[in-house]
Amino acid sequence: MKRKLLTTCLLVAGLAAAAQTTDTLARQLTLPNGWSLTPPGHSLPLGDLPLNMAVTRSQHLAAVTNNGQSRQSIQLIDLQQEQVLDDVTIPKSWLGLAFSPDEKTLYASGGNDNVIWCYDVRGRKLQLADSIRLGKAWPNKVGPAGIAVGPHHLYVVTKEDSSLYIADLQTKRVKQKIALGGEAYTCLLAPDGRLYISMWGQERIAVFNTRSGQLQASIPAGNHPNEMLLTANGKYLYVANANDNSVSVINVARQKVIETLNTALYPDAPTGSTTNGLALSADSRTLYAANADNNCLAVFDVSIPGKSTAKGFIPTGWYPTVVRVTGKKIWVANGKGFTSMANPDGPKPVNKNETSGLHEANKSNRPMQYIAGLFKGTLSIFNTPDAKTLSAWTRQVYANTPYTKAREQMAPGREGNPIPRTTGGPSPLKYVFYIIKENRTYDQVLGDMPQGNGDTSLCLFPEKITPNQHAIAANYVLLDNFYVDAEVSADGHNWSMAAYGTDYVEKTWPTYYGGRGGTYDYEGSRPVAYPRKGFIWDYCQRAGVSYRSYGEFIGGGKPQLKSLKDHFCPDFPPFDLSIQDITREAIWERDFDSLVAINALPHFSTVRLGNDHTSGMHKGAYSPYAAVADNDLAVGKLIEHLSHSPVWKESVVFILEDDAQNGSDHVDAHRSPAYVVGPFVKRNTVDHGMYTTSAILRTMELILGLPPMSQYDAAAVPLWTCFTPEADFTPYVLRPAQVDINERNTAWNESARRSAAFDLAEEDKVPDLELNEVIWKAIHGEDAVMPSPRRSAFIHWQTKEDDDD
DSSP states (O other): EEEEEOOOOOOOOOOOOOOOSSSSOOOEEOOOTTTTTTSSSSSEEOSSSSEEEETTSSSSEEEEESSSSSOEEEEEEETTEEEEEEEEEEOOOOOOOEEEETEEEEEEEEEGOOOOOOOETTTTTEEEEEEESSSSOOOOOEEEEEEOOOEEEEEESSSEEEEEEEEEETTTEEEEEEOOOSSSEEEEEOTTTTEEEEEEEEEEEEEEEEEEEEEEEEEEOOOSSSEEEEEEEEEEEEEEGGGEEEEEEEEEETTEEEEEOSSSSSSTTSSOOOOEEEEETTTEEEEEEEEETEEEEEEESSSSSSEEEEEEEEEOSSSSEEEEEETTTTEETTTTTTSOOOOOSSSOOOOOOSSGEEEEEEEESSSSOOGOOOOOOEEEEEEEEHHHHHHHHHHHHHHHHHOOHHHHHHHHHTTSSEEESTTTOOOOOOOOEEEEEOOHHHHHHHHHTSSOOOOOOSSSSSSTTOHHHHHHHHSSSEEEEEEOOOSSSSHHHHHHHHHHOOOOHHHHHHHHHHTTTTOOSSSSSSGGOOOOOHHHHHHHHHHHEEEEEEEETTTTTEESSSGGGTTTTTTTTSTTTTOOHHHHHHHHHHHHHHHHHHTTSSSSEEEEEOOOGOOOOOOTTTTTTOOOOOOHHHHHHHHHHTTTTTTTTEEEEEEEESSSTTOSSSTTTTTTOOOSSTTTTTTEEEEEOEHHHHHHHHHHHHHHHHOOOOSSHHSSSGGGGBBBBSSOOOOOOOOOOOOOOOBBOOOOOOHHHHHHHOOOOOOOSHHHHHHHHHHHHHHHHHTOOOOOOOOOOOOOOHHHHHHHH
16 A cells, blocks of 8 residues: 655745745745634525535535534535535534435434424525434434435434434435444445445544445444545545545445555654545546645545545635535635624623523524634635646745645754653753633633733732632743633644644534533543544553543543553542632642652643632522632642642643633633643743643643644644743742632522523533623623624734735
């Protein structure tokens, strides 16, 4: 088997001018994660998280299914006129979408309603006509995903009960159910009657013979196989593998992979391209593969199967999920659109006549200004590039991408700094403590610090409530330009522990957060969510670095990962807002002291202190002030205790929020507080450098001698400017709480009534918008109107005129 590397030797020495056509790249946008976008062509607006696009055989019409947290919908598009013809709300949906051969019916997955909706395509509109029920709705686990239509039957694969359902198109009834043994993504029906099924979590393609009604084969593929594509002659099957940056090329007759196409921008790149969409040119000679996390298409000449060659890259919008080709036009559905969008309206009080919570977005068409549904998709349209244009676009993709092999092998920094530039480099730091908190923005906590770029009007938990965090920021380094890589806790804990959220995580959490069923499978409880090489503890295990977890990825008193077995504190409580963080910290202290006493302290410790999440105004629960002050006190106590220990002189503490969804920020919805503490950390410093979750992980990896886990931490600039070779071993002095950390909510008012309905058992089960408003009213008074959060993107637009200057 040959492995083709898409390393067209066009590494950027400067931006080349694209051909002057309607598809010219006009400007560059930098996202909060440091990656940039330069989408070519023009576009149509799509809905929240487009995941699939079905095209009719005549190529006159297309349908797009939008499967995000807010309103879910199906859009009908005229491909000739390039316009949206219809936009219908679907209560629940996920991925599955297919036209009948006669183009008169559109079949769509009804998500956790466990139904397939049948729409008549009539008068250039969609009209719901019928349905095919696979089972009772959630909590019954079925989860229809990909769909294929045959002459007489509909084939549906599922991701919850891991099955293939076969329904009769005449009777609209299921006639057969076959267990697949793992989560499926989609299916593809070949002319010879074979049905190919991508087994999302199992690195294989299942083959079902529709004539015999039997599973007949299993073909190995890459990690997280998702979309598939058959050549016109039916001889070759292409499979996108999201978790290992590749496309498998399968000889159908031999049922064997004959070559693997590496879609990443550099050879042997870590996980992080997220290849998840495929299309062939009209002549079947060119393959386009959508790299969701590289924001580009990889382009291959596949005219000679088994001897494919790289042609270049095409830039796209943010998180491309689908690519289709009709004639000379290329269509790309960008899952998150073109930018981190602003929410000028902000959360508003809920109308007493409406149903409250996140489900409200499902009951009306009004926009919901919540980060989980903030980024609307777009459909980019551009012409097939000629060789000159593709060359220019390839250079542009490299210019948009901060990841390089050189940066992976040697991080930015300075020799002699405590943060080494290479894996295994020397450092005076031996013990790393990583504290994970819950869901706050920078302005909410540090907006009152005059040294930084804060907005005092948005500061809910100022110095009086968080004296230790303010003291840390003031006496060590204030980071006012730090951004989390995630939107919510589901992907937040993955980004915080792996510098990556897999395609499974990114494509399924919006269903759960939209109240449409599903389970919280994002902290190690479901293997299909894992990155290919695991999380930071797996990297420690392979490198021989000792480690221990206090609460992170621990559920029901048990570790969620094999690598955490015997590497966690069993006494440390799980996420439970009724347990104070100072209780957790006291347990950590006892465990820490016992390990130090026997010289068995691990070099890497993760500590979860999440009570800054708060319980809102839930009657009887800790008040928002008390919860945040308790969290602040626990952080201060931990650092003080560590600073008086014998390992302080070799220690460093990193503190961040897993995400920033629970608040407002005047710079960006992703901006969040982060702290660095230790004897080798600078004192009384403000660092305006742009950093991310991945940057903190990269910094810790370099200290511990670990390689990058993804392209995102490999690309990130470590926080080396926060450190100095001249250590100051002065212990940290705890700031006592200035408010009552035992204060309980006693009032019964509208906020208390709304809080009573909150599910506080798990993080992020509470409606973010409502919780945020309740906290605001708890602090400013029940009649206070919360100002509109200003959530604009971290944007730098670069035009050609700028370039010429």
